[in-house]
Amino acid sequence: MNDYVLWFHEIDEPEVVGGKNASLARLTKLGLPVPDGFAVTSHAYESFVRANNLSEFIQDQLSGDLQDTRLLDGVSKNIRERFLAATFPNDIRDVIISNYEKLRNISELGCAVRSSATAEDMPTASFAGQQDTFLNVMGEEELLQRIKECFSSAYTSRAIVYRKEKGFSDVKMSVGVQKLVNSMKSGVMFTVEPNSGNENILIIDSSYGLGELIVSGRVVPDQYTLFKLTGQMI
Numbered sequence: 020m021n022d023y024v025l026w027f028h029e030i031d032e033p034e035v036v037g038g039k040n041a042s043l044a045r046l047t048k049l050g051l052p053v054p055d056g057f058a059v060t061s062h063a064y065e066s067f068v069r070a071n072n073l074s075e076f077i078q079d080q081l082s083g084d085l086q087d088t089r090l091l092d093g094v095s096k097n098i099r100e101r102f103l104a105a106t107f108p109n110d111i112r113d114v115i116i117s118n119y120e121k122l123r124n125i126s127e128l129g130c131a132v133r134s135s136a137t138a139e140d141m142p143t144a145s146f147a148g149q150q151d152t153f154l155n156v157m158g159e160e161e162l163l164q165r166i167k168e169c170f171s172s173a174y175t176s177r178a179i180v181y182r183k184e185k186g187f188s189d190v191k192m193s194v195g196v197q198k199l200v201n202s203m204k205s206g207v208m209f210t211v212e213p214n215s216g217n218e219n220i221l222i223i224d225s226s227y228g229l230g231e232l233i234v235s236g237r238v239v240p241d242q243y244t245l246f247k248l249t250g251q252m253i
Contacts, residue, residue, distance in 0.1 A: 037135030056197030
């Protein structure tokens with residue numbers, strides 16, 4: 020087993036694949052219909068950062084007064100540009116591409132490339148929506164570029180501030196590369212009513228097209244409220 024890529028069914032160490040990929044792995048092992056995919060692990064992220072001498076640059080950038088919004092945005096821009104200008108070591112590049120070819124053989128559709136931070140979905144903090152996701156990714160070069168963009172999204176302005184507020188000194192990034200479901204309709208389900216905390220109520224937000232449209236707030240979804248035990252519409 021290599022340190023850089025793990026398919027969802029191979030994941031036994033959630034800490035190296037981040038919250039999102041760990042959840043997908045659990046669902047896969049339960050036999051639920053999760054689209055096939057793999058995680059580019061935090062080991063790959065660390066090796067990428069080390070090979071491109073990014074750590075010292077990041078620490079230097081983050082050492083200033085980040086209370087100033089304009090300064091913070093400039094720091095974020097500088098770090099992200101340095102990530103995008105960096106190159107993958109050959110061993111990481113080769114293993115990502117070889118596994119991408121296996122995924123491409125499963126489906127001719129594009130893939131989803133999804134950030135999965137190691138501090139995501141914790142009891143006291145949630146990084147959901149703070150890092151990047153890309154859909155309809157086609158081809159090796161676009162895939163590698165999107166993975167770098169996911170790596171760099173650990174340093175969006177909002178992610179930097181949130182980590183500081185929550186007392187996280189560092190976060191490592193994993194990336195999920197997953198078969199894209201070309202859905203006619205998509206939805207997001209809340210198994211507890213989010214405003215009141217009522218555990219007997221389900222809330223479903225749904226829309227035509229890909230689920231990312233709902234998650235990113237680009238559409239106003241239809242909303243359904245149901246009793247959890249009976250499925251009766253409220």
